[in-house]
Amino acid sequence: MFNANMSYRNMGRCGLKLSTFSLGGWTTFGGSVKDFTSIRSILHLAYESGINFFDIADVYAKGDAERMMGGALKELPRHELVISSKVFWPMSEDINDKGLSRKHILESVNRSLQRIGTEYLDIYFCHRYDPDTPVEETIRIMDDLIHHGKILYWGTSEWTADQIQEAMDICEKGGYYKPQVEQPQYNLIAREKFERDVQPKASFHGMGLVTWSPLASGLLTGKYDDGIHDGRLSKIDYLKETLYTDENVHRVREMKKIADAMECTRGQLALAWLATQPGMTSVILGATSIEQLQENLGALKVNITEEVDKDLKKLFSF
Ligand SMILES: NC(=O)c1ccc[n+]([C@@H]2O[C@H](COP(=O)([O-])OP(=O)(O)OC[C@H]3O[C@@H](n4cnc5c(N)ncnc54)[C@H](OP(=O)(O)O)[C@@H]3O)[C@@H](O)[C@H]2O)c1
Incomplete structure (x- = not known):
């Protein structure tokens, strides 16, 4: 996969x-968008726009995201795609169907491969x-999965700098494959943990x-400027409670002045800004429609100056 309009x-x-x-x-996918034809169109547009990395997890829609994204990705050349999945959150009431034990990881990877339809x-x-x-138990099974060809790289998500360091020390001592990527939350509103803790440690280790x-x-698109009428915040209470504060809404409204001066949308500005931050490899987008994905990919044309x-x-200081 190479598309001159995308960067890698x-x-x-x-x-x-x-x-x-x-x-x-x-x-x-499999959650707020259940229709396979829509999911297929969004994923195929992503691929045609040069996106090669598709991020899933076993727990997303309790396996349905893997099934539906896998179904759409199956129609594309596998060797051009980078497909990820994740393990940790409970998938059932079973006492061992959660966490990072050797048993749960082995059972989970097999199920994820089957649902996605990939080797x-x-x-x-x-x-x-x-x-x-x-942590050594987890590292050793990840190392085994790499040796068996079930996974190519392993990574962490939402681990702190200290937890990453713990893993690196064990890998170094035991000669195991190291985690090579971390997946943290990062956006204009949630900056502190990433900038102070995770990014410096991850970059130090070459993750x-x-x-x-x-x-x-x-x-950050400004869609909730005048209240919550529909969209994700109308459906998921804890997100509404944590994100929809007077301060955040005010800052997002203020951001419009900067975006207007740059002739882009606030969403594009927020995404373009992220892509320029230190250590960043890939900004994982979410979209419930073709139009959202098209707008978001417009961020590729937005130039973030030092000013x-x-x-x-x-504006989004912490
Ligand atoms: N590792 C982890 O713990 C973790 C946690 C969360 C996410 N992730 C990964 O990160 C990915 C992206 O996260 P995210 O979905 O939270 O990203 P996001 O960009 O913060 O939110 C995406 C949602 O915002 C709305 N949206 C997106 N573009 C829009 C536009 N142009 N105009 C208006 N609304 C727009 C859509 O929801 P509505 O249309 O429903 O409003 C869309 O589903 C996830 O899919 C997942 O792969 C990982």
Whole structure:
């Protein structure tokens, strides 16, 4: 896959190249978008626009995101795609059907491969840190999965700098494959943990960074300027409670002045800004329609100057 309208970056110090914008399926595919024809059109547009990285998790729509995205991706050349999935969150009431134990990881990867319809995952993420499992147990099964060809790289998601360091030390000592990518939340509203803790540590170890919720679940587009009428925040209470604060709504309204001066939308500005931040490999987009994806990919044409970077950081300071 190469598309001159897209840019591609090495995933940290790995040879693997990811499109600067990628596409994920949290709450969307198999969730708020159930119609396979729509899912197929969005994924195929992503591919035609140069996106090569598709991010899934077992827990998204309890397996349906893997099934539906897998169904659409099956029609595209597998060797051009970078497909990830994740393991950690409970998939059933079963006591062992959660976490990062050797058993759960092995059972989960087999199920994810089956649901997606692929022989291997390019990246397999530990969806959170598991305090109930020794990190070495997790690392050794990830290392085994790489040796068996079931996964090519393994990564972490929402691990702290200390947890990443713990994993690196164990890998170094035991000669195991190291995690080569971290997947943290990062957007204009959620900056502090990424900028202070995760990015410096991940970059120090040569890990790639693929980041989630770039539009703060849509809030940064300005779609909630006049209240919540529909969209994700109308459906998921905890997101509404954490994100929809007077301060955030005010800052997003203020951001319109910067976007207007640059003749782009606020969403495009927020995405273009993310793509220029230190350590960034790929910004994982979410979209419930073709139109949203098209608008978001317009961020590729937005140029973030030092002055704009400074203005945005001031407006969204922490
Ligand atoms: N590792 C983790 O723990 C973790 C956690 C969360 C997400 N992720 C990954 O990151 C991906 C992206 O996260 P995200 O979906 O939260 O990203 P996001 O960009 O913050 O939110 C995407 C949602 O915002 C709305 N939206 C997007 N573009 C829009 C536009 N141009 N105009 C208006 N509304 C728009 C859509 O929702 P509505 O149309 O429904 O309003 C869309 O589903 C996920 O799919 C997943 O792969 C990972």
